[in-house]
Amino acid sequence: MTILKKSVDGATPKAERQAGPFRLVFRDGLAASAVAFLVFVTLCAVFGPILIGDLATTPNFRARNQEPFDLSMGAAYFLGADTLGRSLLARLVVGARNTLGIAAAAVIVSLMLGGILGLIAGYSRGRLSGLILRLADVIMSFPSLLLALIVLYSLGPSITTLILVLAITRIPIYLRTMRAEVLEVRERMFVSAATALGANHRRIVFRHIAPMVIPTMLTIGAIDFATVVLAESSLSFLGLGIQSPQFTWGSMVATGRGYLATAWWVAFWPGLMILLTTLSLNILSTWWRTYSDPHQRWRLELTRRLQRRIQR
């Protein structure tokens, strides 16, 4: 393998070998389409609602149960309409904003809470650290959906509780990673040097340890985003997440479930959007794992023809 690799390296032009992540991602067709889709959905979520106005909530009885791929009612009804004649395309755009917004908020909250708790657990060993870890164990070992159901039902479903519940169930992931990273970094030479120079705890934590662990945490947050989208959709589908008149893709599937035999498209499109979004995120995170692993990275850096030649 080493000999092969060397000869290949010799044959590859220098500029291509040092290609950054942005150039490499577009060489992989699947990863490139995932990026394109995510950019498209994000743009829809941010700017879409401004463009479409109140189309998503306006009933249009002439378009009731309009079938998809029929342009007689105009492009807004290209994906069909629900039983009240509301354009599904417009509802998907507004649903994108709610779905992605809630998931993003939940990821940010759990990233911060988990990060802080993990920092405490890693930096100050002792009783408090043990207690925090036990708490993470309890959350981890219990089905998150059930805990979320009970909390949402007892506190009453609102967007704030939904975000908090989603965040709490994901805290252990960040907490454990943060703790492991901090435990490792705090033993490094530069931390000892800072201690020797008289830096206090706050300075060590924020100036020396935090910059080292934040990139890892952000990566994990990005990877976890797909899980949170799925969790929010499940909760909203079961009727304990977002409440009407507001809606996310998950609650749109729940609405459409009742009209499955007569209007399949009402439940189909929002679910497909969830699938495509989480799939794109997962494709990208797999790609990123390969990219950031020095042993695997060469697979991405080679052109496909060269790869095939190696495998022969």
Place this chain on the structure above:
Amino acid sequence: MFKFVFRRSTQSIGAIIALLVLVFFLARLTGDPAYLYLPLDSTDAQRQAFNALHGYDDPIYVQFFRYLGDLTQLDFGMALSRNRPAMEVALEAFPETLKLAAIAMALALVAALVVGSLAAARPGGLFDRLATTSSLAGASAPDFWVAIVAILIFAVSLGVLPTSGTGTALHWVMPIGVLMLRPFGLLTQVVRGSMVGVLSQPYIKTARAKGVGRRRIIFVHALRNALLPVITVAGDLTASLVNGAVVVETIFGWPGIGKLMIDAIVQRDFALIQSTILITAIAIFLMNILIDLIYAAVDPRIRHQQA
């Protein structure tokens, strides 16, 4: 070994008690059951009588200590919504979920081992790319949507499978298919990843040089070493399998513990909520201990004496 099991059990029991306390107080925040169980035109006096009968008029800490006292005598309270002992109802539903989950998990594991190993045998090949993409799709798919689309295709359009309920063997096909999707997707990724790592190790090259057959190298030499991360992830999946069971049972009308739990929460049936949660928690903790023991059996380096 015994010491390890004992230590893990005491930890788990602590966690279960913490969970029960949490659920006890959260459940009582959901509201007054009297409004649900008495007719709409019932008077305040009737509601008070109802609450006095079931002990809901006492201060919450009195209720809590009474609950703990009853627990020590294995009295889990009556399920309001069914007028039967709550634990009896929960224990009736539990095997239904267990059967569903066990079959789904076993199928997912076998399928993941085969597909993941074959994909790792030729990384970057056509089968690998197919397997990777489909397993990613399996892990990313919203299970409730897959269930609905499956009903749409197999029950509504083709009419070959029943939409919901239990009874014949055909009733099992869709719930198991939907439930195994996510574990299959995640496990295939893990099998493939750890298999690619193991297959690049020198001892595999030695085996190949000795002339061992390709299939034997993959499924005998490499798989044994690639199995460790798979067991870890399979263990983590048990909790998320219950998540899936809640959704699948709700959609397919499966009389399991997941559906029972949702019904109990919506019906403010406190005793039933607590009993179903207790059973699920015990099952998950037993499963975790079992996973640790399997782990030790597969990897001789781990013997759990210290740590």
